[in-house]
Amino acid sequence: MNDSPSASQRPNVLHLPPDVTDFELGDIAVEFAADVGLKLYDWQAWALRNILARRTDGNWAARDSCLEVPRQNGKNAVLEALELALVFLLGARLVIHSAHRVDTSAEHFIRMRSLIESSPDLMDQMPKTPNRGFVTANGKEAIHLADGARILFKTRSRTMGRGPSPDAIVFDEAMELPKEAVGSMTPALSAREKALLVFTSSSPMATSDQLWRLRRRALNGDGGRLFYAGWNSDPDVDPADEANWFACNPSLGFRKNVEAMRADRDLMDPAEFAREHLGIPEDPVAGSTVIPLEQWDGLHDEASQMSGRVLVALDVSPDRKWATFAAAGRRDDGLVHVEMIERRPGTSWVVEYAKSVGYLRETGLRVEKGGPAASLIAPLVEAGVEVEEVSTDDLKRATGLFIDAALSSELRHLGGQSLRSAVSAAQLRASGDAELWSRRSSKMDITPLVAATIALGGVPEAVEAVPAPLDVFYA
Secondary structure, eight states, X not given: OOOOSSSOOSOSEEEOOSOOOBOHHHHHHHHHXXXXXXXXXXXXXXXXXXXXXXXXXXXXXXXXXXXXXXXXXXXXXXXXXXXXXXXXXXXXXXXXXXXXXXXXXXXHHHHHHHHHHTOHHHHTTSOOSTTTTXXXXXXXXXXXXXXXXXXXXXXXXXXXXXSSOOSEEEEOSGGGOOHHHHHHHGGGGGGOSSOEEEEEESSOOTTOHHHHHHHHHHHHTOOSSEEEEEOXXXXXXXXXXXXXXXXXXXXXTTTBOHHHHHHHHHHSXXXXXXXXXXXXXXXXXXXXXXXXXXXXXXXXXXXXXXXXXXXXXXXXXXXXXXXXXXXXXXXXTSOEEEEEEEEEESSTTHHHHHHHOTTHHHHOEEEETTSGGGGGHHHHHHTTOOEEEEOHHHHHHHHXXXXXXXXTTOEEEOOOHHHHHHHHHOOEEEETTEEEEOTTTSSSOOHHHHHHHHHXXXXXXXXXXXXXXXXXXOO
């Protein structure tokens, strides 16, 4: 353990999930790591205990965990201890470790292999084949246990998550984590009742959209099933005052060298030194879009059309200056299709318009029951329009579906400036452990996007094979 009285062992930014009932598995994992030669500092052991904390029902308290720690403090030791415990001790069948760079992923594999090979107890659980379960092909590194459990080491890409459903995904170098990679990988966790997402990083850059999403959830205090620990200095601290270094580097003076930090301070750009060593995030890109317009424009298909059931939705802006109808459905090729149907000022026209649209009698109209359009539900029903009331939880799911489909190029649209403008202006807000389009903080009316999202939430999933659940996991 780290006995330094100077290096801060607890973070400056902390969000804990609700309903934590025990840390037993974390305690076991810390002891297990020590037994195989991986002794954790106090802050590392504390982080591992929180990642593996459980609720009363036995599920993980935190589905998402993030360690934001300045460089060279040893956050990868937490990942090594976690991944070893998952497959050798806790019954996980598949763990995916991902990194931004090929060499970073390969280096983590090498450290993991070294730990396993230095432990007779762990080697007893490896196959007796010539390679002993270590796959060393460049870019395809993997560790296969004798019982079939696996750890795969991957370099991130848009499609890397397509395949078997993992029990845990680790996103190392999360400051370089594109939203497309998250959209590609995380849906695979839906087939697992117990699943972990773990992010590790130094402080976010201006363009670190995914890391900023996690950080905002922590700062807002309503991150839901999120464990977030960030060691950060105040932006106004004096970088030359070495006392500030110890406040945000939990391993400084032990694993991390003070003299080396002095050399880096003299060599590095001050802003980069502040981010990498003092934990001071860069300001996020002002006005950055959730879905880049270049990506959105690439999804334009004038010939696109829906087959089968069409879902129609209504949204109204908070100031009631605009109302929009939009539709969504699935195409013959399995991609989803969205389009704006009608957008006009005010709300006085909505009921009569809905009555005049003949196919609404067959499809019905989806309306968020807690949103601005909720006041129109009763008049619509009275006018004979069948209304499907959409909950906030359903809208959270639909928002994630929309973003994932757009970023993974599984969505098509017919174009149109109103919808494009809404995409360019839309911002997200945290709601529990998920996010919603923020009608109030976005720079303009986004009802075309919200209506399309509500409609998309009712589109049936494409038919695909679902992996069989594990008989035993984390027993």
